[in-house]
Amino acid sequence: MTLRESARAAADALAERLASPQDVRGLHHHQGWWPQSLAHGAAGVALLHIERARTDQGPWQRAHDWLACAAAEPAVGGVDSHLHYGAPALAFALHAAADRPGLYARALDTLDRYVTSAIRDRLAQAHARIDRGEMPSLAEFDAIRGLSGMGALLLHRDIHTDVLRGILMYLVRLTEPVKYDGELLPGWWSHLAPSGTTSPDYPEGHANNGVAHGIGGPLAVLSLAARRGVAVDGHLDAITRILTWLDRWQQDGPAGPWWPYWITREQLRSGTTGPGPSRPSWCYGTAGLARVQQLAAMALKDPERQQAAEFALLRAMTDPGQLGATVDMSLCHGFAGLAHITQLAAADAVTPGLAECLPRLLTPINGTPPGILTDFLIGPPGGGDIGLLEGTAGTALALTSFHTGTPSASGWDTCFLTN
Numbered sequence: 001m002t003l004r005e006s007a008r009a010a011a012d013a014l015a016e017r018l019a020s021p022q023d024v025r026g027l028h029h030h031q032g033w034w035p036q037s038l039a040h041g042a043a044g045v046a047l048l049h050i051e052r053a054r055t056d057q058g059p060w061q062r063a064h065d066w067l068a069c070a071a072a073e074p075a076v077g078g079v080d081s082h083l084h085y086g087a088p089a090l091a092f093a094l095h096a097a098a099d100r101p102g103l104y105a106r107a108l109d110t111l112d113r114y115v116t117s118a119i120r121d122r123l124a125q126a127h128a129r130i131d132r133g134e135m136p137s138l139a140e141f142d143a144i145r146g147l148s149g150m151g152a153l154l155l156h157r158d159i160h161t162d163v164l165r166g167i168l169m170y171l172v173r174l175t176e177p178v179k180y181d182g183e184l185l186p187g188w189w190s191h192l193a194p195s196g197t198t199s200p201d202y203p204e205g206h207a208n209n210g211v212a213h214g215i216g217g218p219l220a221v222l223s224l225a226a227r228r229g230v231a232v233d234g235h236l237d238a239i240t241r242i243l244t245w246l247d248r249w250q251q252d253g254p255a256g257p258w259w260p261y262w263i264t265r266e267q268l269r270s271g272t273t274g275p276g277p278s279r280p281s282w283c284y285g286t287a288g289l290a291r292v293q294q295l296a297a298m299a300l301k302d303p304e305r306q307q308a309a310e311f312a313l314l315r316a317m318t319d320p321g322q323l324g325a326t327v328d329m330s331l332c333h334g335f336a337g338l339a340h341i342t343q344l345a346a347a348d349a350v351t352p353g354l355a356e357c358l359p360r361l362l363t364p365i366n367g368t369p370p371g372i373l374t375d376f377l378i379g380p381p382g383g384g385d386i387g388l389l390e391g392t393a394g395t396a397l398a399l400t401s402f403h404t405g406t407p408s409a410s411g412w413d414t415c416f417l418t419n
Contacts, residue, residue: 084415172233174188223298226299255277291418318360
């Protein structure tokens, strides 16, 4: 069996175990039963079946069943909603099923009104916060809960460009340096800990470098929008400011270039970081940051920077130490995420060698017999996560994309801001 055939068999087995919401609901997964969650619930599983239906690998009925499960209760809006939960998550999933627009057009129109209203409210709050000279929370701007994630949704929907431009103008403003207590800091410096809460371990806050919760998310949205021809005043300058920050904190060693997950005020003053590199995930680490810097370099038409980003990813994906720190199969911080990022980067690369990394990255997943793999990922009652971010649906989607060898038909991966 070839590697692609093995990936197909594993994806088929995982999709079969997630065939019906009724079968899965009774397992009472440890993450809870959150139907409107892309990250952990039915909306994320729907994306798996939508992608499979659009690539003729599964029936549309399964996608419809999971979408119906996700939309069974009134959509969660307001401050509790974000790209991965509530009305925005439902809009993302329904749009992915674009082959069936007649079924979902009315629901999408309704959700769009909720989502655009929420985005405008959040933009007003964010600009008011900047005007007051206060530091942001991570949830204001990040890819999971914040305005970067909402920007990804609008890019996915390809509508409401006026609202998207509003997000881009905010992100430009977020990158402008500010002065606190006599020190010049990046505009995304947060007063909180990386957990998003106050902590005595971070008395002066931090600057977060991650794609999930840090400045990697805004860099990705700005770069993806620029590549699509959607730009605002100061757009490319903002991309350059973020890249300059990452250049400043790039570390070089035997394992190649890498970036610390975040910078504290003490590190900012001393110019030093802790030992590394750490796990090279999508959420934090070299894989995600290298991909978004590759996208930024393409937006700036900077081949030298593009080669540097690709070299960093190649070194990370061939370093036994960094791969040894990866211990699960998820998209967020596991081998599925590393394989999918590498596949995307290889398709755009001017640097050879990335595609050759895929067999090694997929071996921990493909090397497990399908039955054992599904038992491991889904497990008994109280077992594993079914969703997109850290769960079974995400792993199956990465395998599906590798099997087809093409970009996602449904755009499911655009919620990771890597494509």
